[in-house]
Amino acid sequence: MTSRPAPQTFRFDRQLWDRFIAIAQPFFLPITPGSTWLFAGLLLVLMVTVVAATFWITVGLTLLGQTLFPAFFTNLAGGLVETINGLLASPVAYLAAAALVGSGSIFVLLRKRLRRRERQWLMLGILLFLSFAVNGLNVAISYVFRFIDNALNGKDSDTFYQFLAVYTAIIVGAIPIIIAYTYIRRKLGLIWREWLTKDYLDRYFSDRAYYKLDSNTLDTEIDNPDQRITADITSFTGTTLVFILDILDSILTLISFTLVLYTISKALTLGLVGYAFMGTAVAVVAGGKLIAINYNQLRLEADFRYGMVHVRDNSESIAFYRGETLERQQILDRLGRAIQNFDLLIIWESIIMLFQRGYNYFTRIVPYLIVAPLYFAGQMDFGAIGQAYLAFFQVLGALSIVTNQIQDISAFGASINRLGALDERLQPVDGAGRDRSPAPTPQGDRSGIVTQVESHVALDNLTLQTPNAEQTLIQGLSLALQFQDQLLVVGPSGCGKSSLLRAIAGLWTTGDGTITRPDSGEMLFLPQRPYMLLGTLRDQLIYPNPRNSIPEAKILEALQQVNLVHLPDRLGGLDVERDWPTVLSLGEQQRLAFARILLTQPRYVILDEATSALDVANERNLYDLLQQRELLYISVGHRPSLLAYHQTVLELSTATTWRLLSAADYRFNLENLDSLEGLES
Secondary structure (H helix, E strand, C coil), X not given: CCXXXXXXXXXXXXXXXXXXXXXXXXXXXXXXXXXXXXXXXXXXXXXXXXXXXHHHHHHHHHHHHHHHCHHHHHHCCHHHHHHHHHHHCCHHHHHHHHHHHHHHHHHHHCHHHHCCCHHHHHHHHHHHHHHHHHHHHHHHHHHHHXXXXXXXXXXXXXXXXXXXXXXXXXXXXXXXXXXHHHHHHHHHHHHHHHHHHHHHHHHHCHHHHHHXXXXXXXXXXXXXXXXXXXXXXXXXXXHHHHHHHXXXXXXXXXXXXXXXXXXXXXXXXXHHHHHHHHHHHHHHHHHHHHHHHHHHHHHHHHHHHHHHHHXXXXXXXXXXXXXXXXXXXXXXXXXXXXXXXXXXXXXXXXXXXXXXXXXXXXXXXXXXXXXXXXXXXXXXXXHHHHHHHHHHHHHHHHHCHHHHCHHHHXXXXXXXXXXXXXXXXXXXXXXXXXXXXXXXXXXXXXXXXXXXXXXXXEEEEEEEECCCCCCEEEEEEEEEECCCCEEEEECCCCCCHHHHHHHHHCCCCEEEEEEEECCHHHEEEECCCCCXXXXXXXXXXXXXXCCCCCCHHHHHHHHHHCCCCCHHHHHCCCCCECCHHHHXXXXXXXXXXXXXXXXXXXXXXXXXXXXXXXXXXXXXXHHHHXXXXXXXXXXXXXXXXXXXXXXXXXXXXXXXXXXEEEHHHHHHHCCCHHHHHHHHC
């Protein structure tokens, strides 16, 4: 597969951010002007909702616990009860109530703009609530261990065992919360993957985008679009969800533990912020290089994988040519490029890991350096040291999310660029709520052919060029075909016969002039090597019609007409699945393709050497079947025997010239040996 080299440097720049928003946001909110700010606002509202809801749930559980276990709450949790009662008597309670009602109202008012995305927001809200609940339990654990440490220091065994029991109860309660969080997060990721994959597939199969992105046509900058849709989307949805939840969880952790840390030591809090900022700055600078390397690695691995698939798909041809040595060398070259880039990736990841290890190890002494003097001076109790240590690392982890995950973020940035580049090439889908500019036209595509949909086929002053406009194949061609006409296109190899058929089908549009043709749904194209889809024998025959749309009796009748009546019995029935390109000979595949004409009953048929593998008797039978039907057909071929089944002949030459003759005149005016032999027969 040919692919353009990736850019050598990437930064955390606006393009990367825009691509991320274009891919990630539509799952939660359709993209419209200004919707990104609305999306950020809704995330903030959701977090406020979670905090307010958690406040009222905590109040309710505390008051319920005080009622059910008065002795415990009086002796051990008296401070908690006092704090809750103080909050209820303060403006905090009114603010929490107003936040809960207001945020709920905002989501109700914006329901139309969400376009049936309430489930995503509900699941995200549940995840944030569970995350905040875990943070709340961690705060409680910090106080529990503070009391445990003080009990140990004071040799108070009763208090020690009581709070050890409290810690056990917290852990028992935390386990189902953590399990629920993991399940819902993975479930939301699965739903997101399904939604995003369907969105890409809708656009991939719209307006023949899959054909335009093929490496053998115009756009060779998007390598391996299949791998981007399958692997990159899976990676993107899973990683994005983890990063979004990690960021929001970090914010909730800061809310939970910064106050705890600040009440213990203001100096420790300020020192922590400065230290985390320094580490993040270094990580961002190093991550820019890592993104470029990861981007190249994804591309090179995909190229290596494609080389192996190419050998598998063309194994018979390679075996006939005995081309194993060259194929092996090409695959080894692809592997070598992937290994070389991966070696560079290892070096940079090792450098960043060295920084991360030093950064994390050094942080272990920072809280002791600041808190120990306060303890020695008698300004805090012994248990506060452990609590400060725990709070320090909770806040540090929240502030150091970039520093600690720079490798994952770099790989993620490369995935965003690959997926974003494909996203920009695909046509937007209005139903997905996207508001994007049309995909940029690749350089060199100077398409000027006008296509009109009518009930006949006509070419008016058609000049046809290759998609990249590097070569002109046909100049000034004009002809008109009425319904039930039959046209044979002949000429030497490379003169543009198959290219003309592509233009009539609407696949190639670079050039000038006008093509008038029927709607695509009324046309059927038969190439020299028929397309065999993944499916049953029945699927092959009725393609491209929906399954079970044609009675079995008609299918069997069509098989009999094309001399394949024995096929179902030989292969095990119509509903057996096989590797059809290897099970059926090329001649059987061509006859099966003609059976599609009988079953689909198009009004217009285009045949590109569709009988080249057949004997004269089978070819005559198939064309007799075509002539018995009311349809227009155009054939490309080299056999003189085809003249008997056509009214008009279009002869093309490699000099872009052409001539149009009746079949009879062409037969009598041929000067080449092959045609004379055909005339004599």
